[in-house]
Structure formats: structure tokens, C-alpha cells
Amino acid sequence: MGTRQLLLLGMLVVVACVLPFVLGNYRVFQLTLALAYAIALLGLNMLTGFNGQISLGHGAFYAIGAYTAAILMDKAGFPYWATIPVSGVVCLVAGFLFGLPALRLEGLYLALATFALGVAMPQILKHKSLEHWTGGAMGVVIVKPDAPEGIPLSQDQWLYFFTLAWALLLFWVAWNLLRGRVGRALVAIRDQPIAAQAMGVNTAIYKSLTFGVSAFYTGVAGALGAIAVQFVAPDSFTIFLSLTLLIGVVIGGLASISGAIYGALFIQFVPNIADQISKAAPWAIYGVFLILFMYVMPSGVAGMVKMLRHRLSRSK
Amino acid sequence: MDLLIHQVLSGLATGGIYASVALALVMIYQATHLVNFAQGEIAMFATYLAWTLMQAGVPYWGAFFITVAAAFVGGVILERVVIRPVENGPILSLVIVFIGLLVIFNSVAGWIYSYTIKPFPSPFPTQPLFGNTYVTSHELGSAGVTLTVLLLVFLFFRFTPLGLAMRAAAQNPVSSRLVGVRVGWMLALGWGLASAIGAVAGIMVAPIVFLEPNMMGGILLYAFAGALLGGIDSPGGAVLGGFVVGVLENVVGVYLGTELKLTVALVIIVGVLVVRPAGLFGKVHVARV
Numbered sequence: 001m002g003t004r005q006l007l008l009l010g011m012l013v014v015v016a017c018v019l020p021f022v023l024g025n026y027r028v029f030q031l032t033l034a035l036a037y038a039i040a041l042l043g044l045n046m047l048t049g050f051n052g053q054i055s056l057g058h059g060a061f062y063a064i065g066a067y068t069a070a071i072l073m074d075k076a077g078f079p080y081w082a083t084i085p086v087s088g089v090v091c092l093v094a095g096f097l098f099g100l101p102a103l104r105l106e107g108l109y110l111a112l113a114t115f116a117l118g119v120a121m122p123q124i125l126k127h128k129s130l131e132h133w134t135g136g137a138m139g140v141v142i143v144k145p146d147a148p149e150g151i152p153l154s155q156d157q158w159l160y161f162f163t164l165a166w167a168l169l170l171f172w173v174a175w176n177l178l179r180g181r182v183g184r185a186l187v188a189i190r191d192q193p194i195a196a197q198a199m200g201v202n203t204a205i206y207k208s209l210t211f212g213v214s215a216f217y218t219g220v221a222g223a224l225g226a227i228a229v230q231f232v233a234p235d236s237f238t239i240f241l242s243l244t245l246l247i248g249v250v251i252g253g254l255a256s257i258s259g260a261i262y263g264a265l266f267i268q269f270v271p272n273i274a275d276q277i278s279k280a281a282p283w284a285i286y287g288v289f290l291i292l293f294m295y296v297m298p299s300g301v302a303g304m305v306k307m308l309r310h311r312l313s314r315s316k
Numbered sequence: 317m318d319l320l321i322h323q324v325l326s327g328l329a330t331g332g333i334y335a336s337v338a339l340a341l342v343m344i345y346q347a348t349h350l351v352n353f354a355q356g357e358i359a360m361f362a363t364y365l366a367w368t369l370m371q372a373g374v375p376y377w378g379a380f381f382i383t384v385a386a387a388f389v390g391g392v393i394l395e396r397v398v399i400r401p402v403e404n405g406p407i408l409s410l411v412i413v414f415i416g417l418l419v420i421f422n423s424v425a426g427w428i429y430s431y432t433i434k435p436f437p438s439p440f441p442t443q444p445l446f447g448n449t450y451v452t453s454h455e456l457g458s459a460g461v462t463l464t465v466l467l468l469v470f471l472f473f474r475f476t477p478l479g480l481a482m483r484a485a486a487q488n489p490v491s492s493r494l495v496g497v498r499v500g501w502m503l504a505l506g507w508g509l510a511s512a513i514g515a516v517a518g519i520m521v522a523p524i525v526f527l528e529p530n531m532m533g534g535i536l537l538y539a540f541a542g543a544l545l546g547g548i549d550s551p552g553g554a555v556l557g558g559f560v561v562g563v564l565e566n567v568v569g570v571y572l573g574t575e576l577k578l579t580v581a582l583v584i585i586v587g588v589l590v591v592r593p594a595g596l597f598g599k600v601h602v603a604r605v
Contacts, residue, residue, distance in 0.1 A: 054408070101590050108351055109589050112544050116582035119537060123579050243415060250408045283423035290416035291398065298405035 016164060020157045028156045029228060030268060035163045036225040038264035039170050041248045042257065043217025048246070049255035050178060051210045052190030053102075054111045057118030059241030061091045061215040063125065063232075065222025070140040070232045071133050080145045080227050084166065087223035088216045095215020099208035118242035125234040139233030142226060163224050170217060175257055177213075186210060187255070218245075251293055253302025262301035266293075323566040329455030330524070331562020332462040336517035337532075337539035338546070338554040339466060340510040345548050346486050347506025350407065351540065353414040356532030357421035358394075358511050359518035362387040364429055366519050367436060367527055376439050380519060384512045391511030395504040403503075425529040436522035458520035465516055466555050469509075473551075482506060534578070538565065541585045547598025557596065561585065 020028045044058045068090045069083035078086070098117065105113050125134050134140065147158035177183060188196035189203055197203050226232050244267050252263025274285035297304040337355060344352045352358075362383050369379035394417075402413055440457035473479035484492040485502035493499050518532065525531045538561050546557025564584060569577040594600045 048408070104590050104593050105586075106593070108548060109544055109593055111351075112540060113586045113589070115537070115540070116579075116586055120579040120582060123576060127576065246408075247412055247415060250406075250412045254406065254408060281423040281427040283419040284427065287416040287418070287420035287423065290419075291413050294405065294409045294413050294416070295401050298402060298409045 013168070017161075020160045025154065025156045028160050032156070032160045032163050032228045033225060034264045034268040035160070035167045036221045036228065037245075037248060037267055038221075038260045039167055039224065040218045040221035040245055041252060041263045042171065042174055042260040043214040043221070044245050045249045045252070045254065045256070045260055046174065046178065046186070046217070047210055047214035048249055049253075049259075050183065050186040050190065051207065053207065053211070054107065054246075055114040055214075055242075056111050056239075056246060057114030057116070057121075057242050058214070058218050058245045059237050059239065059243075060117045060121040061095060061218040062222035062225070062241060062245070063121050063234075063237035064094055064215075065091050065219030066226035066232045066237070067125065067134060067140070067222075068219070069223035069226050070142050073142055074140050075133065080142075081162070083227075084220055084223050088220040091219025091222075092212045092216040094219075096208055096212030098215075099211025102211065103204055103207055115239070115242075118239045122234040122238055125237070134234075137234060139231060139236075142230045142232070144230050145227065159228055163228065166220065166224060170220065171257065171260075174217075178257065182206075247290065251290075251300055253300025253304075256300065256302035256306075258305070259300050259302035262305075266301075319570060320567070323570050324563055325451045326455065327563035327566035328559055329451055329459055329562070330566070331542075331559035332455070332459035333517055333521040333524070333535060333558075334538045334542045334561050335555040335558025336462045336465060336513060336520065337535055338543040338558040339462075339469065339551055340513040340517065341539060341543045342548060342551050342554040343469070343506055343510035343513060345543075346551075347482065347503050347510075348486070350410055350414075351543075351548075352510065353411065353536070354417035354421060355510065355514050356536030356539070357418045357425075358387070358391070359514035360529060360532045361421050361425055362390075362511065362515035363436070363518035363522050363527060363531075364425055366515075367434065367522075370437065376437060380439075383519065384515050387515035388508040388512040391508040392504045394511070395507035399503075399507070400500070422529050429529070431529055434527040436519075436527045438523040454523055461516060461520055462555070465513055466551065469513070469551055478505075537578075538562070538581075541582060544595055545585050545588060547595030549599055550595070550597040553595060553597025 019031060023031070040058065040062055043061075044055060047053050047055055047058075065087040068087040069080070072078040072083045072086060073080060102110055102113055124130070126137050128136075144155050145159065146155055147153040151158065153161070178186070185196065185201045185206055188199070188201060189206055193203060229236075248263030248267040249259070250263075251266045252261070253259030270289055271282070271286055274289060275282040277285050337359065340355050340359070341351055344350060344355070365386060366379045366383040369382060370376065374382065398417065399410070399413065402409055438454040438457070440453040443453065473483060481492070481497045482502045482505060484495075485497050485499040486506070489499045492502075517535075521535060522531065525535075539558060542558035542561040543554040544557070545560060546553030546555065548554070561581065565577055565581045568580045568584075572580055589595065
């Protein structure tokens with residue numbers, strides 16, 4: 001990372017830290033959710049952008065993370081901060097196990113399998129045999145955590161910083177992971193699977209581990225999101241959530257770490273904007289936004305930013 | 317046993333619907349190697365058009381053929397206007413454009429026609445055919461329509477020069493262009509055919525599920541599953557896959573309860589695909605270094 005990039009990053013973090021003190025509580029809450037989405041998008045981008053495995057079902061891992069956190073707090077009396085890593089690990093295992101049979105599926109077929117997972121999740125969560133844990137269609141209510149004593153922050157502000165800390169940690173880990181040997185192996189598997197195998201990359205292990213790690217990220221995001229919303233219910237995690245996550249990844253920019261942030265801002269705020277433009281058919285406006293975005297920036301916001309930076313530095 | 321026969325037969329009937337949507341999906345896949353997520357919503361919109369025509373006093377079959385023709389033209393225009401600018405972009409950008417189309421069609425239909433459920437007429441008699449009480453005449457009739465469409469598609473691709481040109485454009489666009497096939501227009505034609513077939517499916521399914529903007533949601537998923545099960549590059553396989561999915565869905569509903577039937581049916585399909593990834597009738601592609 002060059003000094004200019006470091007400087008930029010530092011400024012970004014400073015802005016992120018100032019924001020909750022100038023915005024209202026509701027905006028801070030929305031930003032907290034956007035941060036959680038950014039983590040999930042980063043996870044999905046590892047899988048889809050870097051490794052080339054399309055998932056239309058990551059909403060399911062988001063749901064598993066959210067429910068794990070909610071059940072641990074509600075039934076086992078876990079403190080909220082302790083549920084985050086547990087949710088991540090549960091999703092890591094679930095993702096790895098799902099990734100093993102999915103190894104045989106490629107492209108569309110993997111898309112169908114993950115789509116099935118996404119569609120099935122709300123039905124499974126509602127099922128009678130799990131009702132004792134999941135609360136069936138009623139869901140589980142989570143108590144909103146207070147800031148630790150001695151820290152003069154409102155609940156929303158505290159949750160924002162808590163989520164921001166997790167986001168920074170996970171972005172830092174992903175940055176190191178994807179820039180190094182592992183990242184190159186993932187891209188090699190995406191672009192030239194046979195050549196990668198011939199070079200000695202263990203394709204099978206890498207692919208299912210990527211599934212696991214991306215589920216870990218999405219699960220952590222789900223847990224953070226659930227704590228921010230203070231409620232989990234099956235209908236919050238329909239196939240629509242999975243599609244939204246994929247939209248976020250593509251709009252943000254495939255195979256780009258910073259793209260996760262752009263994508264998260266898009267999926268968090270653009271539906272609101274569409275709603276303000278037309279009360280009658282907000283989703284039509286949203287659809288038009290999606291299509292226009294893809295016309296103007298087919299490689300996502302991150303691709304656009306990269307191109308602009310390139311042009312600027314050349315024109316100097 | 318009686319129950320099983322009944323479920324298998326009505327499964328075949330709903331399977332016919334999945335089969336025709338699956339066929340439409342395969343049409344676009346053949347032309348562009350993409351799965352069109354907006355297929356179901358396009359069919360729904362076409363069905364609303366047919367409904368409007370009938371409300372205006374056009375007789376059933378008149379409305380039917382006008383709608384199919386309009387859907388064909390609409391599909392061609394959609395490809396030329398909306399899809400073409402992103403044709404060469406990353407595949408996932410196209411998927412997002414499809415999702416965009418899906419929500420636009422759904423939302424606009426809801427805006428124009430409201431989300432209330434509307435009954436839709438069937439062209440077939442209300443009396444069961446041949447004194448058979450297992451399936452309704454509509455179910456038999458719509459299965460017949462599906463098979464007719466399949467036959468027409470087969471004849472078109474097998475025996476007409478245009479069908480040959482479309483197949484060539486899909487398989488090897490560069491060489492086709494060199495021998496004078498207008499590849500861009502072939503893609504648009506593929507879209508037109510697909511949305512026409514989708515319109516037929518929509519009109520056939522509307523009497524069963526009733527007309528509303530979300531009527532194709534579940535159907536598209538099953539059609540997708542059927543197309544992949546039969547093999548996404550084989551129209552016949554897709555139709556058979558659609559029927560299999562329909563039967564599976566109904567039989568699973570009887571023996572394992574209705575609340576999880578979607579899940580179980582999908583798990584079975586994914587299981588089959590893990591064993592035979594190219595689908596039952598798909599071509600197995602062998603990669604070479």
C-alpha cells in the first residue's frame with residue numbers, strides 16, 4: 001500500500017468515526033446496517049468475485065449467523081459480543097459442508113443449488129421441529145446492548161463503533177488474505193482451473209474453504225445485523241436478501257475489496273431513494289437504477305473509481 | 317394408491333407449466349448462454365395483456381394469438397434496447413440487469429393492475445374429458461398446448477434455415493458472422509421466441525394460480541430446476557425435466573407434508589445434479605488443457 005493510499009484510508013476511518021456524532025440516531029443505525037452488509041458483501045465477493053463461484057443463497061448464511069446470535073443471547077444468556085465469533089464459526093462449518101458437494105457443480109448449477117438453499121432457509125426456520133429454538137414465524141427479540149460503563153455513547157452510537165471495529169478487523173484480514181498467495185490461488189482457480197490444478201493448487205480444498213470463509217464473513221455480518229435490528233424472523237431472510245447481496249457485490253465491483261463498501265451503501269440507501277422518487281412503484285425505480293448502473297459502470301463502482309484514478313494519474 | 321395416481325397426474329399437469337417456462341429459459345440459454353431471471357415476470361406481463369384484451373371484448377383465441385405476437389415483438393425490442401448495451405459486459409452485470417427487469421415488470425404490473433387476484437378464463441370445457449376425474453380438462457389441455465409448442469420449436473430448429481442460423485449463431489458467433497449470419501438479430505429473435513413461449517405458459521397457468529403480479533415467482537424457480545435437471549442445452553430434456561419436477565413436487569407434498577415440499581423437491585434436484593452435473597439430457601463437456 002502506498003503512502004497516498006494509507007493517507008486516504010486514514011481519512012476514511014476518521015470520517016467514519018466522526019459521522020455518528022453529527023448524524024441522528026436513525027441514520028447511525030442505518031450506517032451500522034450498511035457496515036454489516038459491507039462485511040457480508042466482502043465475504044460473498046471472495047467467493048463470487050475472486051473465486052468465480054456464483055452464490056444466490058448467501059442470505060441463508062446471513063440468516064444462520066443472525067439466528068445463532070439471537071438464540072445464544074435468548075436461550076443461553078451469552079453477552080452480545082461473545083455471539084459474534086460463535087456465529088462466524090457456525091457459518092464457517094455450514095459453508096464448508098455445503099461447499100463440499102457443491103464442488104461438483106459449476107456456474108448455473110451452483111447458482112441453482114445455492115438458490116435452493118436461499119429459498120429453503122425461511123421454510124426451515126419456520127419448521128415445527130425448530131420452533132422451540134427459533135420461535136417459529138414469530139422470531140426472537142434481542143435486547144439492545146448498552147455501551148460499556150464509563151463510555152458516554154448512546155446505544156446506537158456504541159453499536160456503530162462495535163460494528164465498525166469488526167468491519168475494520170475483517171477487512172484487514174481479507175486484504176492480507178486476498179493480496180497474497182491465497183488470493184492468487186483463488187483467482188487462478190477462477191480464470192484457469194485446469195492450469196491452476198496443474199500448478200499444484202489443491203482446487204477442491206481451496207474452493208470449499210473459500211465457501212467456508214465467505215460464509216464466516218456473512219455469518220458475522222448476520223449476527224451484527226441482528227443485534228442492530230434487535231429482532232430476527234424467518235421473513236427477514238427470504239431469497240430477496242440473497243439477491244440483494246449479489247446485487248451489492250456486482251454494483252460495488254467484482255473482485256474488489258473496496259467494492260464491498262460501495263455495494264453496501266447502494267443496497268442500504270438506494271431503496272429509500274427509490275421510495276422517495278415514486279411511492280406508487282418504488283421497485284420499478286430501483287430496477288431502473290440497477291440497469292442504469294450496469295450501463296454506466298459494467299464493472300461496478302470500484303471499477304469506475306479505478307478507471308477514473310488511472311485517467312487522472314495519466315493526464316498529469 | 318388412488319391418491320398417488322391422482323397426485324402424479326396433477327403433477328404432470330402443473331409440470332406442463334414448468335415445462336413451458338423451462339423451454340423459454342432454454343431458448344434464451346441456447347441463444348445467449350444466459351439464464352433470464354425475468355422470464356417469469358415477462359410471461360406474467362403478457363398474461364395481463366391477454367386479460368386486458370379479453371376485458372375489451374376480444375374472443376379468447378384472438379387475445380391468445382395477439383398476446384403471443386405482441387410478446388414476440390416485445391422480446392425482440394427488449395433485447396435490442398435493454399440487453400444489447402451490456403451484451404459484452406461481465407456475465408454477472410447481465411444477471412443484475414435481469415433482476416432489474418424482474419422488479420420493474422413486477423412493480424409496474426402491480427402499479428397498473430393492482431395486486432388483487434383476478435380470475436382468468438380457460439379455453440377448455442369445465443367437464444372432465446373422457447369421463448376422467450383425475451385431471452381437469454384444463455390441465456390436460458395445457459399439457460397438450462405445451463407439447464404442441466415443443467413440437468413447433470423442434471421443427472423450427474431442425475428444419476428451417478432460420479432455425480439453423482440461430483443454432484449456428486449460438487454455437488459459434490464468429491464463424492457464423494463470417495458466413496453472413498446476422499448474429500445480433502439471431503439473439504434478438506431468440507429473445508422474441510422465448511418471450512412468446514413464456515406468454516403461452518403464462519396464459520396457460522393463469523387459470524390455475526389466478527392472475528396477480530407475483531404469480532410466476534415459484535413457477536420460475538421450478539422451471540429453472542426443471543431446465544437444469546433435464547439439461548439446459550436440450551429443449552426436450554428441459555420439458556421432461558419440467559414434468560419430473562411437477563410430479564416430484566406433488567408426490568413429496570403428499571408423503572412429507574406440504575410445508576417443506578419446496579425444500580425437499582429442490583434438495584432432490586440438487587442431489588441429482590451432484591451425481592450427474594450436466595443434467596439428465598445435457599451434453600457432458602470435456603475440458604482440454
